Amino acid sequence: MADQENEKWLDELISQTINTTRPQFDAEKWKQKYPQEFQSLLSRARRRPAGSSARQPNIRAVFFHHRLTKLTAAAVILVAIGLVVTYLGPGKPVAPENGRIVGNSPSEMLSMMSLTIAYRRGGMEELERQCDKAVELLGPRLARISFREVLDDLNG
Amino acid sequence: MQEKPDLALVHAATDGDAESFTELCRRYYPAMVAIAHSVVGDRHLAEDAAQQAFARAAVKLPQLKNANRFAAWLAAICRNVAKDMVRTESKLHSDENLSMIAAQPQADDAAEIVRQAINRLSASSREVIFLRYYDGMSYEQISTVLGITEQAINGRLRRAKRKLADYLRRNGFAED
Numbered sequence: 001m002a003d004q005e006n007e008k009w010l011d012e013l014i015s016q017t018i019n020t021t022r023p024q025f026d027a028e029k030w031k032q033k034y035p036q037e038f039q040s041l042l043s044r045a046r047r048r049p050a051g052s053s054a055r056q057p058n059i060r061a062v063f064f065h066h067r068l069t070k071l072t073a074a075a076v077i078l079v080a081i082g083l084v085v086t087y088l089g090p091g092k093p094v095a096p097e098n099g100r101i102v103g104n105s106p107s108e109m110l111s112m113m114s115l116t117i118a119y120r121r122g123g124m125e126e127l128e129r130q131c132d133k134a135v136e137l138l139g140p141r142l143a144r145i146s147f148r149e150v151l152d153d154l155n156g
Numbered sequence: 157m158q159e160k161p162d163l164a165l166v167h168a169a170t171d172g173d174a175e176s177f178t179e180l181c182r183r184y185y186p187a188m189v190a191i192a193h194s195v196v197g198d199r200h201l202a203e204d205a206a207q208q209a210f211a212r213a214a215v216k217l218p219q220l221k222n223a224n225r226f227a228a229w230l231a232a233i234c235r236n237v238a239k240d241m242v243r244t245e246s247k248l249h250s251d252e253n254l255s256m257i258a259a260q261p262q263a264d265d266a267a268e269i270v271r272q273a274i275n276r277l278s279a280s281s282r283e284v285i286f287l288r289y290y291d292g293m294s295y296e297q298i299s300t301v302l303g304i305t306e307q308a309i310n311g312r313l314r315r316a317k318r319k320l321a322d323y324l325r326r327n328g329f330a331e332d
Contacts, residue, residue: 025185034211045172
């Protein structure tokens with residue numbers, strides 16, 4: 001409030017200095033002064049076929065301009081992701097077909113492809129089962145084992 | 157009667173409707189004159205600049221990508237036209253006899269100092285001052301024309317007024 005009071009003298013000085021009478025636009029004078037530009041404006045109306053004056057709304061502009069449409073778009077994207085995960089994801093773990101293990105040797109069982117197939121077939125449970133089977137095939141091992149021995153075992 | 161919204165006028169004008177274009181000119185003329193005045197420093201030149209800006213806009217309107225930003229786009233054109241005018245004028249004046257300019261009657265001293273204070277501001281601050289005091293435009297209207305937020309305008313205006321006040325106090329203006 002005090003600021004506003006203090007600024008009064010300044011407001012008055014600025015207003016007095018700047019010519020504050022509202023300028024009026026004279027369209028007729030402007031058309032006479034800039035005939036080429038005015039004709040250029042009119043020529044666009046002539047180029048447009050009759051009946052096509054209704055402008056197509058810019059869907060992209062309308063879409064991104066309103067907050068509501070942005071939120072709706074985000075919601076639609078989330079629902080779509082949910083549907084994709086539900087139908088194309090691993091889904092509920094299912095019992096493995098005939099309890100078959102993918103791969104013959106432990107190295108094949110633990111390859112990325114075999115693990116992926118196992119996961120698709122039965123989810124985490126099937127994956128765990130396949131890993132257990134691979135470990136079982138390797139048999140009991142000493143607590144201290146060299147890296148070379150691990151590789152030899154894995155390669156059968 | 158309710159005024160037609162700017163967006164509808166811009167679309168119609170882009171399609172070549174002269175009535176809509178002149179209505180837009182009528183609406184934005186004071187703002188454009190204020191912007192040009194902040195650059196050229198002369199009311200008559202500013203009016204010329206605003207009219208020339210409308211002429212350029214009439215031709216370039218189909219190039220406008222976002223019709224919602226028509227006012228800010230027009231302001232940018234007007235600013236460029238005014239700057240071109242200043243360049244042309246400065247060339248002309250450099251060729252003129254300086255004694256002729258010196259012989260012109262000096263304006264009121266107080267007004268001259270205020271004018272000097274305004275001229276010392278940055279171009280953007282000067283622009284806001286002119287828009288605010290020329291036609292008493294609201295922050296919302298200034299925001300539309302400059303394409304910046306009302307908060308930014310408030311900040312710019314406050315800083316500009318503080319600088320003006322400091323300069324004027326140093327030059328013997330008292331706040332009474």
